[in-house]
Amino acid sequence: MKISVVxxxxxxxxxxxxxxxxxxxxxxxxxxxxxxxxxxxGSQDQSWKAIVRNCKLDxxxxxxxxxxxxxxxxxxxxxxxxxxxxxxxxxxxxxxxxPTNIVKLYLEFVNGNEIIFTNRxxxxxxxxxxxxxxxxxxxxxxxxxxxxxxDAGSLIGFGKKAQQAFNNFPDRDxxxxxxxxxxxxxxxxxxxxxxxxxxxxxTYKFYQSFILAVQGLTSHSxxxxxxxxxxxxxxxxxxxxxxxxxxxxxxxxxxALGSTSIIVAIFFSTGIILxxxxxxxxxxxxxxxxxxxxxxxxxxxxxx
Numbered sequence: 001m002k003i004s005v006v007x008x009x010x011x012x013x014x015x016x017x018x019x020x021x022x023x024x025x026x027x028x029x030x031x032x033x034x035x036x037x038x039x040x041x042g043s044q045d046q047s048w049k050a051i052v053r054n055c056k057l058d059x060x061x062x063x064x065x066x067x068x069x070x071x072x073x074x075x076x077x078x079x080x081x082x083x084x085x086x087x088x089x090x091x092x093x094x095x096x097x098x099p100t101n102i103v104k105l106y107l108e109f110v111n112g113n114e115i116i117f118t119n120r121x122x123x124x125x126x127x128x129x130x131x132x133x134x135x136x137x138x139x140x141x142x143x144x145x146x147x148x149x150x151d152a153g154s155l156i157g158f159g160k161k162a163q164q165a166f167n168n169f170p171d172r173d174x175x176x177x178x179x180x181x182x183x184x185x186x187x188x189x190x191x192x193x194x195x196x197x198x199x200x201x202x203t204y205k206f207y208q209s210f211i212l213a214v215q216g217l218t219s220h221s222x223x224x225x226x227x228x229x230x231x232x233x234x235x236x237x238x239x240x241x242x243x244x245x246x247x248x249x250x251x252x253x254x255x256a257l258g259s260t261s262i263i264v265a266i267f268f269s270t271g272i273i274l275x276x277x278x279x280x281x282x283x284x285x286x287x288x289x290x291x292x293x294x295x296x297x298x299x300x301x302x303x304x
Contacts, residue, residue, distance in 0.1 A: 003027055003034040004085030005102070008075035009051060010041045012093045016050035020061055022099045030106055036061045037079045038093075042069030048301075055303040063303035073174040074297045080176075081167055088163055090156045090176065097155035101192045105157030114185035115162050117177075118153035120194035153192055161185060174296065231272065239269075 005023050009016060020036060027034045040048045040063065051063040064078055076090055087109050091097050101118065108116045158166075158180060165183040166176070181187075 001031060001033070001087060002085040003031060003087050003089065003102075003106070004037060004083035005034065005089045005091065006037045006039070006076060006079030006083055007091050007093045008039045008041050008072050008079065009043065009047050009093050010069070010072070010075075011043050011045050011047065013043070013046040013050045015093055015095065016047060016054060019093055019095060019099075020054045020058070022095070023102070024058065024060075026099045026102050029103060034060060035083070035085060037064065037083055038062070039064045039066065039075040039079045041066050041072065041075040052303060059304050061304065063301075064299055065301040067298040067300040070297045071174075073176055076176050077166075077174050078297045078299065080163060083163065086160060088158055090154065092154050096195050097153055097192060098195060101155060102157070104190060104192075105155070108188055108190060109157055109159060112186060113188045115158040115180055115183075115187040116156065117181070117187060117189040118155045118192045119189050120153045121191050153194070155192060156180060158185075172296065231276070 005027060007019065007023075012019075016038065020038075023036055027036075038051045038054075038061065040051055048063070048065055051061075051065075054061045055063045062082075064082060066075060066078065080088065080090070087106060089102055089105060091099070091102075097118070097120075105116045105118075154177065156177065162180060162183055162185055165185075166179060169179055171179070
């Protein structure tokens, strides 16, 4: 059985050597028939040179260089598209997920599970990122048709059936963990230890994480649109009841109608309208992007 290990590489020139070394050590325990696909995602450092160096040392290491930075999930898609193993493993390059877990994933696959997800034990993130992740988890579970596990790991293993289903997805939003959860098949989730980053800090900026969060909320559910209806109905009901109170007090208590209350009401209703229009705009924008049928990624160079 051939194994493919796919890892997106971004700003990781000092990690590539140890990453390849550790993956080779672990996968070699299973089978000599394997490939390591490193997808360089438009890094500004010398990551590609490090990939080339490792490709020359071992032909089982394969390099894909994208023409620019398309993003982690598109880099993963490029690697999965090119993988020809019977069992495919996805893992980040920062070594927070230990390559020794590849054996565990493989054993679960041999036991009949098509997709093996991981759950990170004691995530090694900052307090702020942990709090924001849990808050996003709460919002996602409210606004989405599917449940999101904040401790879900990016280390995943799956077989040919799942790969074919993944490759057939026309979606431009390539949040691969959610896509693999959507395809079905027999799956299992195993716990893994989450380690500190091997070197440096996460290259994900806050706005990039925010964009991914919005993609996750709008890609798998239309609940945000439905909530607009309920919010509009609730505000209309409240406004109607307040109107009755104002009319009653105007005739009975000689209430003087002030401009302040009118201005506040206008600003409040305008804000709700703009938020609603913005949410609708998100879905319309996603439809526009999908209709363009542009390539998900562009390969500049390949090795091995």
